[in-house]
Amino acid sequence: MNKTENQMLVIFGASGDLTARKLIPAIFALARDGYLPENFVVLGASRSPWSDEEFRENVVTESKHLREKIDESQKKMITGFADRLFYHELSDDQDSDYGPLKKRIDSLNSEHHTDSNYIFYLSTPPSVYGPISKNLHQQGLHKEDEGWRRLIVEKPFGYSLETAKKLNKSLHQYFKEPQIFRIDHYLGKETVQNLLVTRFANSIFEPLWNRNYIHHIEITNAESGGVEKRGGYYDKSGALRDMFQSHLMQIIAFVIMEPPLNSNAEQIRDEKLKALKSLRVMTDPKVLHDNTIRAQYISSVIDGEKVKGYREEADVDPESKTETYAAIKFFVDNWRWAEVPFYVRTAKRMPTKVTEVVIHFKTPHHQIFKDAGMSNKDNKLIIRIQPDEGILIKFGVKVPGQGFKVERANLDFYYSGLAENHVMEAYERLLLDAMQGDATLYARADEVEAAWAFVDPILEYWKNSDAKVHGYSAGAWGPENADSLIDGVGMWRNPSEQLADDPGYCVIC
Numbered sequence: 001m002n003k004t005e006n007q008m009l010v011i012f013g014a015s016g017d018l019t020a021r022k023l024i025p026a027i028f029a030l031a032r033d034g035y036l037p038e039n040f041v042v043l044g045a046s047r048s049p050w051s052d053e054e055f056r057e058n059v060v061t062e063s064k065h066l067r068e069k070i071d072e073s074q075k076k077m078i079t080g081f082a083d084r085l086f087y088h089e090l091s092d093d094q095d096s097d098y099g100p101l102k103k104r105i106d107s108l109n110s111e112h113h114t115d116s117n118y119i120f121y122l123s124t125p126p127s128v129y130g131p132i133s134k135n136l137h138q139q140g141l142h143k144e145d146e147g148w149r150r151l152i153v154e155k156p157f158g159y160s161l162e163t164a165k166k167l168n169k170s171l172h173q174y175f176k177e178p179q180i181f182r183i184d185h186y187l188g189k190e191t192v193q194n195l196l197v198t199r200f201a202n203s204i205f206e207p208l209w210n211r212n213y214i215h216h217i218e219i220t221n222a223e224s225g226g227v228e229k230r231g232g233y234y235d236k237s238g239a240l241r242d243m244f245q246s247h248l249m250q251i252i253a254f255v256i257m258e259p260p261l262n263s264n265a266e267q268i269r270d271e272k273l274k275a276l277k278s279l280r281v282m283t284d285p286k287v288l289h290d291n292t293i294r295a296q297y298i299s300s301v302i303d304g305e306k307v308k309g310y311r312e313e314a315d316v317d318p319e320s321k322t323e324t325y326a327a328i329k330f331f332v333d334n335w336r337w338a339e340v341p342f343y344v345r346t347a348k349r350m351p352t353k354v355t356e357v358v359i360h361f362k363t364p365h366h367q368i369f370k371d372a373g374m375s376n377k378d379n380k381l382i383i384r385i386q387p388d389e390g391i392l393i394k395f396g397v398k399v400p401g402q403g404f405k406v407e408r409a410n411l412d413f414y415y416s417g418l419a420e421n422h423v424m425e426a427y428e429r430l431l432l433d434a435m436q437g438d439a440t441l442y443a444r445a446d447e448v449e450a451a452w453a454f455v456d457p458i459l460e461y462w463k464n465s466d467a468k469v470h471g472y473s474a475g476a477w478g479p480e481n482a483d484s485l486i487d488g489v490g491m492w493r494n495p496s497e498q499l500a501d502d503p504g505y506c507v508i509c
Ligand SMILES: NC(=O)C1=CN([C@@H]2O[C@H](COP(=O)(O)OP(=O)(O)OC[C@H]3O[C@@H](n4cnc5c(N)ncnc54)[C@H](OP(=O)(O)O)[C@@H]3O)[C@@H](O)[C@H]2O)C=CC1
Pocket: 012, 013, 014, 015, 016, 017, 018, 019, 045, 046, 047, 048, 090, 093, 122, 123, 124, 125, 126, 128, 154, 155, 156
C-alpha cells in the first residue's frame, strides 16, 4: 500500500451538497478503515457563517447522509472523527478573505502537525475555480517549499472545448499540471478500473480485442432518476455534457486504448489521450444527423405514480431543448478499430439504473453449426459497471442429446461473490489516491480537451440545426427511433435484467 503522509484537506464549498453527501462520508470511511495518516484535519471553507461546531453538526453528527452509510457500531467513531473537522468563513469570497484563510491554515498546520502538506478541493460552482486558485497562489499556497500542494477540481471541467482550454490555462497560471487532480468519479469505480485488468492481464481477451474479432461495441449508461433538484444546472448542461463528455469518454478511452508500457499514471494517461484523439470527429451535418439522437423524457406513469416530464421539472425552461437522452454512433480511426462501430447511449428516467459495456464478437468465418440454433450474435462479453458489478461471457454450448443443437450459455463473475468484497466507493478511492499523490485515475488537461474536441461539434450541430429533440416516456428505453441508430447491427441489449437472469444456460453461477 502507498504511504499516506500527514496532511490537511481544505474543502472550498464546504457548506454544499457534494461535501455533505459524498466527501465527508468518504473521508469517514477512510478513517474507519484505517487509511488516514496519524495527523490529518479537514478545513471546510465557504461563505455560510458557520462555526467549527456547526460544520461538524451539519456534515457529521447530525448528517443524514453520513448516518445512512454507517451501522450502530460505527456511530461511536463519529465524535472522534468530527473533532478533526474545522471551518473557516469566507466573508464574500473576496481576495481579502485569503490572508485570514492562510493564517488559519498555518495555525492548524502547527497545532496538528500536518507537515505543510495541503490538498485544496474545489467543490464550488466552476465559475470560482479560477479566482480561488489565483488567491491560493497569491498567498503562496501553491509553493512546495516545505510540504506538497495539490488541487482537486470537480466537474464540470468547462462547458465546451474553448472554456475547458481557458480553465486549463487559468489553473496552469497558478498550479503546475502534476499538482492538478481533475476528478471524474467514474474512474474511481472498481469495475471501470477492472476494464484495464480484464483487457491487459488476460491473454484470453487481449488477442481478440480488435477489429478482427469484434463486430461492434455498445455502451449503456442509464439512470432511473430524473434531474431531481439540479434542474437549473442540468438545463444548461444536458446529457452529452453532463455524462458523455466526462464519464463515458473515460470509459471509452479504457475500452479502446492501446496497452500502456506499464501501469504508471503518465503511461496510462498518454495512451488514453492517444485513444481519445483517434475518435473520428463528426462535422458534416448529414453525418451528425445520421449518427446522433437526442431526446427528452416526457411525463408518464411509473408504478402507478405520475412522473413529471423534463420540461415540467423545477428550474427547467418549459421550452427547453436540452437533451436528457443522447445516443451516438461513432468510429475510431486507428489500426485496431478500423470500421468497428461504437454505439453509446446515456439518459435519465430510464427503466433502471445500469451502466455496462457490451463487446459483441464476430461470428466464426466458417460456420458449421449455423443451422443448429446458434445465431450470429451469440458471443458477447458484458462488463457490468453498476449495479451487480461483474462480468458475463456468452457463448454457445451443445444441448445434451442427439445431433448438434446449440444453445447460449453464460459464464459469470460477480464482485459480490468474492470473499474480500468490500468495494470502495468512488470518492473514497479517488480521495485516497490524491492523498497519496497518485494521479492515475484523474484526468489530465490534454485528455479533457481531447474529449471536448469530439463532443463540441455534436453540441454545435444540436444547437444550430433543427435536429429534432425526440420525446420518450419517463421509464422507457428512450425514443422510438433509438433503434434506428443501431439497426445495422441488431438491437440495443436490454440491460434491465440482472446479469445472471440473462437468457442462457448458467454454466458457472
Ligand atoms: N452534488 C453532486 O452530486 C455533484 C456535484 N459536482 C460538482 O461539485 C461542485 C459543488 O457541487 P454542489 O455541492 O452540488 O453545489 P452546491 O450548490 O450545493 O454547493 C456549492 C458550494 O460552493 C459554495 N460557494 C458558492 N459560491 C461560492 C463562491 N463564490 N465562493 C466560494 N464558495 C462558494 C457554497 O457555499 P456558500 O454559499 O456558503 O459559499 C456551497 O458550499 C460543483 O462544481 C458541481 O458541479 C459534481 C458531481 C456531482
